[in-house]
Amino acid sequence: MASTVSDEHNKEEYSFIYGDEAVSYEVLRKPIKQGKKRSITIKVQPNCDVTVSTPEDAELEDIHQAVMKRAKWIYDALKEFRGHLEYVQPKHYVSGEMQFYLGRRYVLKVVEDADALPAVKMTRGKLLVTLTRFNDDKTAMVKALVRNWYKVRAQRIFHERLSELLPQATWVDGIPSFRVLPMTKQWGSCSAKGNLMFNPHLIKAPKECIDYVILHELCHIAEHNHSEKFWRWLTSVMPNWKEVKARLDGMAELYLNE
Template structure:
């Protein structure tokens, strides 16, 4: 079962002032009657609602929070005005394990190429300051770190996953639409971009896939397992969803 970077959703919208605001309705798996509204840093409005809630009730709940939603959007839009596409030059910020690091590009024609994390900076050494070369070196570095970090975190969370008898095989694969997946034979595949996220977000994705070893579908049994091993998993998922656009670059 795949864990998508962006959850399946139903597009809806409502009018606030002179603006028609679009939002995504997603299924809230917990057994609760409440409707959860979240405005993400990339200005996505996501409404988590129980499956049995009709669209009229969801729309009514969203309209009641219209002013708050608009204020959140206004703040995030101001922040996004200063966000530019990555150019892979010195001074940019890049993420690793949930923290931001300044990028420093060193041009050294006679030295080996590579990346080092030194004194709060990601230092990339290349033979010439070509953006594609810098991006390539960073991608290799992230994949190498991902392999090490994910293996350690898998060992750690396996102590909670008592239904898993042996450590499952782990594969690192770049994906645009998924954080991870679990094959029918129990092989776990994780997206190297996930290593840019905080540790608890990495643990959440790994636990999600480990739960699929016991229950391949998103059944009530699956969510019971998730609640047992990570009671606050929904909040962690929301945090990861909100930062996805910062990591998948």
């Protein structure tokens, strides 16, 4: 086992060898408040980033030893998360594919029923899509039905969460309007006039992640850029936003995949 270091742009990055693989990790040094326990914390994010939080004066040897003690755990966690990412493939909208809703996985099931109208509903861990008949447009029809189902659900859930969270955003006057519109690289946005826009794919994420995006955009009504003041606003209404953001970012490829 070995360790290497790269201090490019003041970013502390190290690596260790486990088996036949070099595993990289980033060290985040933080000041320790009086009375707080000095400890080294290791996290493996869903996007396969490994971060090590340490006291700002921690010795490199102590950091490396702490990492090596948990080397197998880190490797196993990376293996699990990589397994999740392997499933990110273009969808064909056929029975057996995986869909997400509010952080839970559902198996897509497509059925034909000549006596029924085209519809989508959740039932017993499945997302059931019913078509009147199968034809050459089957894939396109299933995709359109599923996409519309997500949009309708997103409108309702986002409205509910916005109403629930607004009392925390004391700087917001009235109820801001919002639209649900697909975006390729953003979960949400806020216009200069305070109008909000949310990505319908966000409905696939857990409610805590939805709340993070809504609160993030509400904070932009008070502060339009990502200034230090903005992050203070966000921390005041969601102290654990960094962990929630990492969770959402780690699953982004799966949620945005269609």
